[in-house]
Amino acid sequence: MMTDVGLMYVGAVLIVNGVVLLGRITGRAAAPLNLMVGALQLIVSLALMLDPAAPSGSAFTAGGLLLFAFTYLWVGVNDLAGLPANGFGWFSCFVAVAAAGMAVYCGLTASWVGLVQWSLWAVLWWSFFVLLALERSRWQRFTGGLAVLAGVATTGVPGAAALAGVWTESAQLAVGLGVLCGVGTGCLLLLTRSDPHPDAASVPSPATTDGVVPAAGEAAGALPTSVGR
Numbered sequence: 001m002m003t004d005v006g007l008m009y010v011g012a013v014l015i016v017n018g019v020v021l022l023g024r025i026t027g028r029a030a031a032p033l034n035l036m037v038g039a040l041q042l043i044v045s046l047a048l049m050l051d052p053a054a055p056s057g058s059a060f061t062a063g064g065l066l067l068f069a070f071t072y073l074w075v076g077v078n079d080l081a082g083l084p085a086n087g088f089g090w091f092s093c094f095v096a097v098a099a100a101g102m103a104v105y106c107g108l109t110a111s112w113v114g115l116v117q118w119s120l121w122a123v124l125w126w127s128f129f130v131l132l133a134l135e136r137s138r139w140q141r142f143t144g145g146l147a148v149l150a151g152v153a154t155t156g157v158p159g160a161a162a163l164a165g166v167w168t169e170s171a172q173l174a175v176g177l178g179v180l181c182g183v184g185t186g187c188l189l190l191l192t193r194s195d196p197h198p199d200a201a202s203v204p205s206p207a208t209t210d211g212v213v214p215a216a217g218e219a220a221g222a223l224p225t226s227v228g229r
Contacts, residue, residue, distance in 0.1 A: 003061060004162040006037075006044050011156020013037040013072055014147045021144025027079035034079070038072030041065045064102060064118075067095050071125075089132025096125035112174030117154045120181045124150050142192040149184045153177065 016030045045065035048058045074088050099122035106114035127143040130136050154177070161167035 003044060003048075003065070004159050006041050006065065006159070007155050008159030008163060009037050009040060010068060011151045011159055014151030014155060016151075017075065018144045018147030018149075018151060021140055021147065027075075031076045031079040034072040034076035038069050038074075038076060041069035041072065045069060060102070060105070063098075067098055071095060085132045086135070089129050089134070092125045092128035093133060096122050096129055099125060111169065112171050113158075113169040113177060116174050116178045116181060117158075119178075120146075120150050120154050120185070123185065138192075142188050145188040145192070146185060149181065149188070153180055153184070 013030075013033050016025070016033055019025055020027050020030050042065075045062040048062040048065070051058070070091070074091065077083065078085060078088060099118050103115050103118035103122060106112070106118055124143070124146050127139055127146055131139040131143050158167055
């Protein structure tokens with residue numbers, strides 16, 4: 001139940017962070033949600049780790065939750081404090097590799113929906129690594145769109161459905177979800193491959209002049225992810 005609540009709210013923060021990258025709102029405006037969802041994920045993960053009666057597999061779940069908790073807390077602090085984003089970009093590389101490993105684990109344990117979810121999260125966080133650490137600004141629109149897609153398809157809707165008691169993990173559902181995510185990601189690539197904005201020598205870090213973070217700098221501080229759960 002706790003993880004389902006967290007999953008639903010992760011959907012909200014991924015969508016909002018995606019909208020930030022698409023230039024519709026500022027990262028500073030999204031910072032409170034990042035901090036609140038990050039704190040929620042941290043509390044749930046600690047509760048799972050400290051509960052002696054926690055079911056089998058709780059350590060795996062808690063590990064995934066912490067990846068996303070630290071992600072959102074970092075993004076929230078970055079946007080409020082105007083810190084450089086390249087550190088978060090390199091952390092995103094770590095999250096992407098960890099998410100890929102969790103996807104493999106889900107496949108080996110026949111958790112097919114988890115396989116699809118962790119696979120898309122790995123791609124999403126790898127996109128953040130490319131955008132922020134490697135400073136490829138042309139990835140901004142793709143990453144923003146992918147964050148919205150992940151927020152709806154892999155977190156928001158599954159979390160809400162699980163709370164309503166109508167979510168069942170099955171191979172058929174995993175196939176449908178995989179097709180949806182694959183087609184959506186492919187469409188985003190096609191739509192953004194002719195992005196007129198060239199790769200910048202560096203993605204500006206968040207910096208304020210009159211209290212508003214410029215759009216380009218916003219992208220450097222704003223996320224998605226998880227991530228996630």
